[in-house]
Amino acid sequence: MGRSNVGKSSLINALVRQKVARTSAAPGKTRLANFYRVRRGSGPEMYLVDLPGYGYARGGDAPAREFNRLAEAYFTRADRGPGIGDRGSERTGSPRSLIPDPRSPEKRIGVLLLIDARHPGLESDLDAWAWLASQPCPRGVVGTKVDKLTRAERARHTRELESLFDGPVVLASAQTGEGLDELWKLIATLPSQTAA
16 A cells, blocks of 8 residues: 555565566556465465555545545454445445455454655655554555665654654565565564554
8 A cells, every 4th residue: 555656566576576467657657455465485375466556546535535445445344333435324244354354263354555765755655654553453564666765864764754654665676676575574464463
């Protein structure tokens, strides 16, 4: 999960070392939740899910509303209260989640919030992190596009990101492959963490 054009699709392609997710220089290319079944080495199969980005996208406010509806449908469980943006009468029927119950040991999930490492502290990223804290799944933060930072910026932005998100942040680059091993380790361990 992350802002439009933060590099979510590119990072999936870098992780699996092939072009499976469609990418574009223009924000808003991903419009649906795209599921990719992957396996690293002899490890277990898992799904990487590429969600549309929040923030700017072509088409004005409509993509933002669509993101809210999609995120709500994806993360909201029927046994919990309303999701983000609920207006009561606008919703028909019970919300149904596409993610498994995180309390189920065989179907544990984790969520990664991708942040452009060049722009730590954006309000929309902090809002997304706070909203994810209300969801019943463990979460982590990945700083993308780290290859575009100087050494001094990298040190400064890493400290700021870890302070803002209250913990370690994996820095990665889809372009250079930097940080991908650390990201795989985070992906492997995230679902086994206790939900916040």
